[in-house]
Amino acid sequence: MSDRHSNIAGARVLVIGASSGIGHALAKAAHARGARVALAARRIHLLSELAEQLDGAAYELDVSDPRAIEQVVDAVAAEFGQLDAVVFTSAVVPFALIEETDVTTWLHAYAVNAVGASHVLRAALPHLADDAVTLVASSHDVGRPRAGVAAYHASKAALDEILRSWRAEHPELAVIRVSVGPTDGTEILRGADRDLLADLYRSWAQEGQIPSKMSAVNDVADAMLSLIAVSRANPSVVSDIVHLAPRTGTSR
Known part of the structure; x- marks a missing residue:
């Protein structure tokens, strides 16, 4: 692609959370656009196949x-x-009613979704090129919590506040919080109790929290890559908060 607002050819990109979902799609799309990619995730067997x-x-x-x-960032x-560019899409989504969410679950959600993302920024800071971009995936539902995912939503709310602090203390950095709405092709439900999910789906439907259509994972990944290109092409501005929500009226 020759348009500087879409061109990421040659960009050196670290994708964290690349073994599935948005991170996996984004890594593939980045490679297709000519970027050099490094992949990080917990499930190394899946990641190694993609890296090859x-x-x-x-x-x-x-x-x-x-x-x-x-160690990985270094x-x-x-x-x-x-x-x-550094892209953080890792997330843990524990499904449990709030009174059944134990302390270990709360702490792990915060460790991955909030503190983990911040520490990636901290570790990457000395290695960022001029006009580097950091994308951190958050949740479109922050402030509108659904039943059964309290630890996830609370940790993402904490992440949003952490990113505000990063921007306040490092205004020279392009730190973009990408608020992602319901997206098809992710593994957000992996390992969840099916009976609990059935109950939660009924609750979400009653509250109008289930969209008629979800975003396609490849569209979300491509949109996020375009944010990198636009930010690098226009270094005096930053789209510090971007919402990617399903366009439910599309025919695709």
């Missing part, structure tokens, strides 16, 4: 482990020299 397809490197990473984050920076 994309001529990239795979790194096993549990983002609840700060030392592991530092290794990728050593391979690339610098980072032009």
